[in-house]
Amino acid sequence: MAKLIIVSNRLPVKLQEKDGQLSYQASEGGLATGLGSFYKKENNLWIGWPGQVVSEEDKQERIIDDLNKENMHPVFLTETEIKEFYEGFSNETLWPTFHYFSQYAVYSQQLWETYVKVNQKYCDEVVKQAGPEDTIWVHDYQLLLLPSMLREKLPDSTIGFFQHIPFPSYEVFRLLPWRKELLEGMLGSDLVGFHTYDDMRHFLSSVNRIVGYGSTHGWINTPTRSLLVDSFPMGIDYDKYAGTAALEEVKRRENVYRGNLNAEKVILSIDRLDYSKGIAQRLEAFEKFLEKYPEFQQKVTLLMLVVPSRDAVEKYKELKEEVDELVGRINGKYSRISWNPIQYFYRSYPLETLSAFYRMADVGLVTPMRDGMNLVCKEFVASKLDQKGVLILSEMAGASKELSDAILINPNDINQMVEALHQALTMPEEEQITHMRNMQTSLQRYNIHHWVSMFMDRLSYVKIKQLSLATS
Numbered sequence: 001m002a003k004l005i006i007v008s009n010r011l012p013v014k015l016q017e018k019d020g021q022l023s024y025q026a027s028e029g030g031l032a033t034g035l036g037s038f039y040k041k042e043n044n045l046w047i048g049w050p051g052q053v054v055s056e057e058d059k060q061e062r063i064i065d066d067l068n069k070e071n072m073h074p075v076f077l078t079e080t081e082i083k084e085f086y087e088g089f090s091n092e093t094l095w096p097t098f099h100y101f102s103q104y105a106v107y108s109q110q111l112w113e114t115y116v117k118v119n120q121k122y123c124d125e126v127v128k129q130a131g132p133e134d135t136i137w138v139h140d141y142q143l144l145l146l147p148s149m150l151r152e153k154l155p156d157s158t159i160g161f162f163q164h165i166p167f168p169s170y171e172v173f174r175l176l177p178w179r180k181e182l183l184e185g186m187l188g189s190d191l192v193g194f195h196t197y198d199d200m201r202h203f204l205s206s207v208n209r210i211v212g213y214g215s216t217h218g219w220i221n222t223p224t225r226s227l228l229v230d231s232f233p234m235g236i237d238y239d240k241y242a243g244t245a246a247l248e249e250v251k252r253r254e255n256v257y258r259g260n261l262n263a264e265k266v267i268l269s270i271d272r273l274d275y276s277k278g279i280a281q282r283l284e285a286f287e288k289f290l291e292k293y294p295e296f297q298q299k300v301t302l303l304m305l306v307v308p309s310r311d312a313v314e315k316y317k318e319l320k321e322e323v324d325e326l327v328g329r330i331n332g333k334y335s336r337i338s339w340n341p342i343q344y345f346y347r348s349y350p351l352e353t354l355s356a357f358y359r360m361a362d363v364g365l366v367t368p369m370r371d372g373m374n375l376v377c378k379e380f381v382a383s384k385l386d387q388k389g390v391l392i393l394s395e396m397a398g399a400s401k402e403l404s405d406a407i408l409i410n411p412n413d414i415n416q417m418v419e420a421l422h423q424a425l426t427m428p429e430e431e432q433i434t435h436m437r438n439m440q441t442s443l444q445r446y447n448i449h450h451w452v453s454m455f456m457d458r459l460s461y462v463k464i465k466q467l468s469l470a471t472s
């Protein structure tokens, strides 16, 4: 039976080791959370890195056995590969460039060569697992070269590629010394997907100007084949989030937290620690808000969860220090014995705790400088069973294209964020409910299942179209 093979840098689980005991914990980030509930269906499988260096062969064997039972196949990365492929080229070259932080980008031939080598390593594992009738779905910026590598080994296979982060405008993309090779890597796909129309347009423009292939209605004709480029805004597993928010245990936790938190109103912020998320700017806006609207002092608390991420990368270390310092400064300035303006947690939490936080928050504050989609804002909306609460969302997140019922802000405009906080905290209940209901209706319909089937249907359509083009 034909199967779907999902390939991403990271598996949806992370390996943990304590006193020689192996265990597996859910991975962070949009991709793992988004597709986590999907891949176990039928005989699908997921190929990716288990998140740790494992050098001993017998341990690798144990991990392979454990993961195979869950339809996963690990790709083991060495310490050097983690440094140069994952932390290096993926997160110090591509990530900053694609998020318009090109001043942070490192250009190193050594990192590039390891990126090529590791993409080849993923290719070898896919080729081991794939049959000719299978569909291969490659995800994200860590594996941009994989579609072409696979095409070379499996010329007739069905290959989809989806990019979860933004695709920058040509003027930014062209700064990369390996821009042509990266595009050619992606062009090995049959279908290339982005979250938004703008990302797709930027990609087509780079392909045109760098590789020289034009496009018509998203179709690119290379000298040997045709492929399609399109946008597919990713949804969430709506029922999972709404269902979790309805659990008695989650309601109980919410009551406990509310009781412990001495505040009439709660503003919630949840992100991985990342400069693209605008955490420092958000803190600055909250500080200005307390200054401009002192009547909210001792009444409103910012509950800020920052999930540790890529902490070996220099810019992330620096950001951690900046955030720690900002929180300390603001709390030092405004705290009372009975009230803290910011409750700051630097760790990850299980879904039930997050759900209790979503339930309890009056305002969801999601203000990235750039974000491919952002699923946290969607999870917040899905968890609001009483439909009360307000979402403040950055225009720079892909999700803002769908969630026009949120208060949309430009994260560079601190004063606008201050006013948005005031507007959100004073919004009449009926108005909150109207906006929340509209957003819920749309997210319920355009959920993760809808996203997967849209992408898969389009991929099948491309294969049929390619056949008819070849025979005409």
Ligand code: G6P
Binding pocket: 010, 028, 029, 030, 031, 032, 140, 141, 164, 165, 309, 310
């Ligand atoms: C974003 C990326 C994912 C990545 C995730 C977590 O959501 O699009 O590809 O897996 O961040 O980052 P990490 O570096 O921990 O995998």
